[in-house]
Amino acid sequence: MVKTIAAVVSGADTDYVLEELELAEMQADEVLVKMVASGMCMSDETIRRGNTAVAFPVVLGHEGAGIIEQVGSAVKNFKVGDQVVMSYAYCGHCESCQQGRPSVCDDWMKLNFSGVREDGSHTFYREDKTPIKNFYGHSSFTTHSLVHESNLTKVDADADLRLVGPLGCGFLTGSGTVVNGLKPTIGSSIAVFGTGAVGLAAMMAAKLEGCSTIIAIDIHDSRLELAKELGATHTINSKNEDPIAKVQEITNGRGVNYSVDTTGVSPVMKTALTVLGKGGTFAPIAVSRNSLEIIPTAEITMASKNMIGVVMGDGIPQLSIPQLVKFHKEGRFPFDKLVKYYDFEQINEAAQESVSGAVIKPILIMDKTYRQ
Structure with a gap:
């Protein structure tokens, strides 16, 4: 035994x-x-x-x-x-x-x-x-x-x-949500809500995938500073600034192409959907019992927005994990x-x-x- x-x-x-x-x-x-x-x-x-x-x-x-x-x-x-x-x-x-x-x-x-x-x-x-x-x-x-x-x-x-x-799990989920779920185009923009392990992994993946505007949103200045080091082009402390107005300013009024929420907090998820531009895609990936109330016609349909579910980064661990190890060795993750x-x-x-x-x-x- x-x-x-x-x-x-x-x-x-x-x-x-x-x-x-x-x-x-x-x-x-x-x-x-x-x-x-x-x-x-x-x-x-x-x-x-x-x-x-x-x-x-x-x-x-x-x-x-x-x-x-x-x-x-x-x-x-x-x-x-x-x-x-x-x-x-x-x-x-x-x-x-x-x-x-x-x-x-x-x-x-x-x-x-x-x-x-x-x-x-x-x-x-x-x-x-x-x-x-x-x-x-x-x-x-x-x-x-x-x-x-x-x-x-x-x-x-x-x-x-x-x-x-x-x-x-954590780094697979964050990176895979971007790579396999959102599939961003080169030069696109993304906002990531929450700069914990999953959120920062998502930002590192966004940089690897060629996103040119990577916005980190959190309430901890120390984490936002680290986000800059890991690939964020802009940071927003949502305790001090209105993230919707700030994203509009950063994107010249267009909104972002993609957004990810890692907090699971209802008002934050709503904001992550709101900051999308027309045709944008939102991935809420936190483990949370909180709900998200929306008016589909006004908040999704008329702007052709999308909301997708992504579990474990939609990754195959036996393929994704060795790849992330390789990226780490190369200094890219x-x-x-x-x-x-x-x-x-x-x-x-x-x-x-x-x-x-x-x-x-x-x-x-x-x-x-x-x-x-």
């Missing part, structure tokens, strides 16, 4: 507690991963707060990076010793998956949010055999985890696993400027500093001996 140390959330709005859990027997299509590090995402915080249907107790985390220690008998594409980054799970055989869109897999919610394997079994148990739910088919707030093959992306041996975990490292035992501190805005992307280190 393999044991693991996991950060367990036992109920809504309770702290993470490190517990020793037992792992179930590995299935044929799974691997055992020794976790090196994991990013923390605001989706984890949303679930910890009890704002979703995910059941407790649960082990969260979905931006893991680690090394394969065991391989199931049906696994074909991975071997012991491979360095891997973990992202979402998908079935691989439904119509959406076959069309190259695994982020809208027919079984996406079941595989990622049900807390159990596809056959209904659990992967984590307390010593008294109480089952613990998993998350995203793997749960990365652990020292070891059983991971389905579809969750895995192999990265080169020279990739630093202490850094690359967040490419599995410097996401390392957004991270702060914490020991695994500091998980609650890391969560608090992320929520407060003091830190953009916390990364927990599970294996302190990695590369020593």
Whole structure:
């Protein structure tokens, strides 16, 4: 029986507690991963707060990076010793998956949010055999985890696993929303609301895609300064300036071609739609229960505006993650400027500093001996 140390959330709005859990027997299509590090995402915080249907107790985390220690008998594409980054799970055989869109897999919610394997079994148990739910088919707030093959992306041996975990969700979502969802034309304009990990990834991708006007909107001056460093051509502190009027000024009254909201705040989403020019496209991508009230004829139809849904950046992790690693090596996607490292035992501190805005992307280190 393999044991693991996991950060367990036992109920809504309770702290993470490190517990020793037992792992179930590995299935044929799974691997055992020794976790090196994991990013923390605001989706984890949303679930910890009890704002979703995910059941407790649960082990969260979905931006893991680690090394394969065991391989199931049906696994074909991975071997012991491979360095891997973990992202979402998908079935691989439904119509959406076959069309190259695994982020809208027919079984996406079941595989990622049900807390159990596809056959209904659990992967984590307390010593008294109480089952613990998993998350995203793997749960990365652990020292070891059983991971389905579809969750895995192999990265080169020279990739630093202490850094690359967040490419599995936050940075994949932000960059993919621009590249795969909005598909901006060279020389176009974009406004990004919220300069957290997802928003800044969207801005870096907009720069890569050739947008000539990249507007960052936030309420934190320090984050707006970082946005300038990462590609923003203009910044707006919406506490001090009217973002609608300012965008109109920047674009000579035309509005932007594209906008992205990463806040999920209702008035901010409304503003992100309003600042679009004719024919523009808006992508609201925050995990939020907040609503957006619009008058379709006046606010969308008559200006030929578009609003699109983009899940996980509409990316195929096995293609997108290595590409982002390559861009980082080339200095064109410097996401390392957004991270702060914490020991695994500091998980609650890391969560608090992320929520407060003091830190953009916390990364927990599970294996302190990695590369020593």
